[in-house]
Amino acid sequence: MTRSMLLGAALLALVACRPAPQTAGHPAGHTGHSQNEAGTPSSVLSVHDARVVAVPPSVGDTSVFGTLHNAGPAPLRLVGVQTDAASHGMLMVTQTDPAGLTGMQDTPALTVPAGGDLTLSDTGDHLMLMGLRAPLQEGQTLTLTLTDDAGGTHTFDAPVVKP
Amino acid sequence: MTAPLPAQAAPPAARPWYVSALLAVVAVTLLLLGAWGVARLKSPHPFYGMAYPAATAATGFQGEVAGGQRYTFTPGQGRVTALFFGFTHCPNICPLTLSYLSKVRAALPPEDQKRFDIVLVSVDPARDTPQDLNDYVRYFGAGRGVRVPEPALGQLARAYGVAYQRAEVKGAAYQINHTTATYLIDAQGHLRVLWDYTQLPQLDRVRADVQHVLETR
Ligand SMILES: [Cu+2]
Numbered sequence: 605m606t607r608s609m610l611l612g613a614a615l616l617a618l619v620a621c622r623p624a625p626q627t628a629g630h631p632a633g634h635t636g637h638s639q640n641e642a643g644t645p646s647s648v649l650s651v652h653d654a655r656v657v658a659v660p661p662s663v664g665d666t667s668v669f670g671t672l673h674n675a676g677p678a679p680l681r682l683v684g685v686q687t688d689a690a691s692h693g694m695l696m697v698t699q700t701d702p703a704g705l706t707g708m709q710d711t712p713a714l715t716v717p718a719g720g721d722l723t724l725s726d727t728g729d730h731l732m733l734m735g736l737r738a739p740l741q742e743g744q745t746l747t748l749t750l751t752d753d754a755g756g757t758h759t760f761d762a763p764v765v766k767p
Numbered sequence: 768m769t770a771p772l773p774a775q776a777a778p779p780a781a782r783p784w785y786v787s788a789l790l791a792v793v794a795v796t797l798l799l800l801g802a803w804g805v806a807r808l809k810s811p812h813p814f815y816g817m818a819y820p821a822a823t824a825a826t827g828f829q830g831e832v833a834g835g836q837r838y839t840f841t842p843g844q845g846r847v848t849a850l851f852f853g854f855t856h857c858p859n860i861c862p863l864t865l866s867y868l869s870k871v872r873a874a875l876p877p878e879d880q881k882r883f884d885i886v887l888v889s890v891d892p893a894r895d896t897p898q899d900l901n902d903y904v905r906y907f908g909a910g911r912g913v914r915v916p917e918p919a920l921g922q923l924a925r926a927y928g929v930a931y932q933r934a935e936v937k938g939a940a941y942q943i944n945h946t947t948a949t950y951l952i953d954a955q956g957h958l959r960v961l962w963d964y965t966q967l968p969q970l971d972r973v974r975a976d977v978q979h980v981l982e983t984r
Contacts (some may be wrong), residue, residue: 657858660902662855665939692938695939698859700865703946706860708941708942710938726859726860727965732939
C-alpha cells in the first residue's frame with residue numbers, strides 16, 4: 605500500500621516536473637537546478653518537485669521533500685545537506701516499528717540509485733533543516749546543497765509551501 | 768363459498784390485464800426500492816477506513832487549550848469529531864494530517880462543516896504549550912490543539928490504542944515516535960472508523976466516510 609502510493613507519488617512528481625521545453629538539446633530529466641560548486645550546470649543529480657514544508661514561527665525545524673534523479677551510471681551516495689536558512693541539515697529515514705509507532709531517525713547517507721530516483725517524502729526518506737535562522741515565509745525559496753561521499757556538491761532551490 | 772375465483776372471472780372491463788401487470792411491476796419496484804433504502808440505512812456503508820464494531824463508545828478527556836482555558840471533550844453531543852495524536856515538533860506527518868483533514872472538512876457542505884471538529888491531542892505535553900498547539904493547528908488548517916498532561920494522557924492513549932515513545936535524534940531535539948491513526952467519532956459518541964495516515968491522501972474517500980457518519984444519526 606505505502607509502497608504503491610510512494611511509487612504513485614514519485615510518478616506524479618516525475619510527470620509534474622517534466623521540464624518545459626527550454627533549450628534545445630537539454631537532456632531530459634535535468635531541470636538545470638543541479639549545479640556544482642562553481643555554479644555551472646553539472647552533475648548527474650537533478651531535483652524535481654522540491655519543496656520545503658512551511659511551518660509556523662513557533663517551530664524551528666522543517667522537512668524537505670521532492671524527487672532526486674541520478675542520471676549517472678553509478679549509485680550516488682549523499683552524505684549531507686546544508687542551507688544558509690538553518691543551522692544544520694540532516695538526512696532522515698522514516699520508520700514504523702512492529703508496534704505501529706512511526707518516527708524519523710537520522711541516517712549517515714541516502715543513496716540515489718544509478719539511473720533512478722529517490723523520493724523524499726513525509727512517509728519515507730527526507731531532508732531536515734534544523735534550527736531555522738528566521739521564520740519561513742510561504743512562497744520564499746531556499747537554496748540547499750547536497751554533498752555526496754566523493755565531496756561533490758549539488759545545489760538546488762526549493763520553494764517554501766504549506767503541505 | 769370461499770373457493771378462489773377462476774382467473775377469467777375477474778371483472779373484465781374494470782381493469783385491463785396490462786394495467787394490473789403494470790401495477791404489479793410498480794408495486795414490486797417500490798418494495799425493492801424500500802428494501803434497498805432500509806438496507807442502505809442499516810447496513811454498514813463500505814467504509815474506506817477501518818470500521819469499529821457497532822456502539823464502540825469513544826473516551827472523553829479534559830485538557831488545556833490556548834488562553835489558559837480548560838477543554839472538555841465529551842464524545843457525541845450532536846457533533847462529529849476527527850481526533851488524532853501528534854506533536855508540534857513533528858515536521859512531516861502531523862502537519863500533513865492536519866492539512867488533509869482540513870481539506871476534507873472544506874469539501875463538506877457548509878452545514879456539515881459546522882458539525883465537524885478536528886482535534887489534535889499532543890503526545891509531547893512536556894514541550895507543547897497550549898499556545899504552541901493552537902498556533903500549529905491554525906497554521907495548517909482548522910481545528911483545536913489540546914494539551915493533556917500525564918498521567919491522564921497515558922490513560923487516554925491506551926483507551927484509543929495510541930502509542931507514543933520519546934526517541935533521541937543525534938544532532939537534534941528529541942522526537943516522539945507515535946502511532947498515526949485518525950479516529951472518527953460520531954454524533955452519539957461512538958467510534959465509527961479509523962484511518963491510517965497513509966489513507967488520508969485519498970481525500971474523496973475520507974470525505975465519503977465523514978459524510979456517511981454525519982448523515983447516520
Ligand atoms: Cu508526528
